[in-house]
Amino acid sequence: MARSADQKLFLGGRLKRLRRELDLTQTAMAADLEVSPSYLNHIERNQRPVSAQLLLRLADTYDVDLRAFGQGDEATAEALGELLADPVFKGLSAPRHEILATVDENPAIAEALTRLYQAFSDQRSRTQIEAERGGGGLEETPADWVRDLIQSRRNHFPEIDALGEAHHTELSGDPLGLEAALRARLKSAYDLSVRILPAEVMVEWTRRLDLHRRRLTLSETLSTASRLFAMAYQLGLSAHAHEIEAMAETTRPPNTAAHELLKVSLTNALAGAILMPYGPFQALAEATGYDLDLLQQRFGVSFEQAAHRLTTLGRPTARGVPFFLMRVDQAGNVSKRYAAGAFPFSRFGGACPRWRLHAAFRTPGRVVTQIVETPDGGRWFTLARTVARQGAGRAGDQDLAIGLGCELKDAHRLVYARGLNLEAPEVTPIGPACRLCPRHPCAERAAPPVHADLQIDAWSKSVSPWPFST
Known part of the structure; x- marks a missing residue:
């Protein structure tokens, strides 16, 4: 969100959230920042703007990324705006300035609303799938x-x-x-x-x-x-x-x-x-562009162990790139899902066949990269590689594929994205599990959607085996 040079910054909600993440009282943070507790209290209540000097002290004291801190949580604002567009909220009008104010002033409440909606959306999807199967709920x-x-x-x-x-x-x-x-x-x-x-x-x-x-x-x-x-x-x-x-x-x-x-x-x-102790691991990850081979060698771990550790780097004073991870077998069954931030894939069913996570089985041991776009417009930089199943027998018989990814805006920090045009990238549209995916037409669709009626025409044939009205 662009701001003019003379615009005052009221960042009370973000400052309060940072303080709570650091487990500090107002008095303790005020002492760290060399201001009075009452002054800090006024800032957190958005009764006083944040000065440039205070921002610099924040950066120096708590290793805060000022660009991210000053811009606010745009991802949360976008997520809140998208959920309010759901038909269940029909008749309610929430202007963007109100959404931004909620995120700025009450970030925890905004995040709680998005989590609650996600739980509702997941349950609705589960109910739809089970109803389509003729069952009675999951x-x-x-x-x-x-x-x-x-x-x-x-x-x-x-x-x-x-x-x-x-x-x-x-x-x-x-x-x-x-x-x-x-x-x-x-x-x-x-x-x-x-x-x-x-x-x-x-x-x-x-x-x-x-x-x-x-x-x-x-x-x-x-x-x-x-x-x-x-x-x-x-x-x-x-x-x-x-x-x-x-x-x-x-x-x-x-x-x-x-x-x-x-x-x-x-x-x-x-x-x-x-x-893989947090400090040394996060420092080496940043210094090497999150090179998994170097991380494996330095800490004596496997590719999967290093990739999994990358999804845990959420320390407020030393955050890593917020990665997500998914592990699948050759049949598409998901056995592991973790994320340090947003997770772009459905909890139900496997990953989209258009994601190269599945193609990794054709090039065992090699890292393949891809930039994907989810139906909500989110863009993600992903990499995938096969690993041997722990305790498996003959090599290759029971390989698994590890998919690791982050938002495209963070891809410039990765060694795997070097040489790519991240400003105008080649993007592959993907979706969640086929029964929940709204994309049409799609030649890879393996099942009819639960959210739309099929549109079958005996006089024509779609590239999709399950055409539906959009």
């Missing part, structure tokens, strides 16, 4: 609940990152020595030895704790990176079971399965933070 699964909770936190848990950094500092910082350090810590602190066992002994398990023999057993099918992760997982679980239990309890899971699954997810996050 219940939220424990996996859905945990995924939604993690997404509500933008996949960022600062307490987990702090624990991971502390462990990494105590262990060897050299990936070549980290395995020995992890083995030694497990043995000295928890009397646990680590054994690598044949696949026929482990049978279905890739990692298992044998409390009777006081040993952590790992399958020989695991890669070196996966073995490191398994040991870091066990260290995190042994050292911080009580903290993880407390974190899970505060979220009030709806059932035992959701509670246990959340604890596993939090422990996985801790293992990632031990192997």
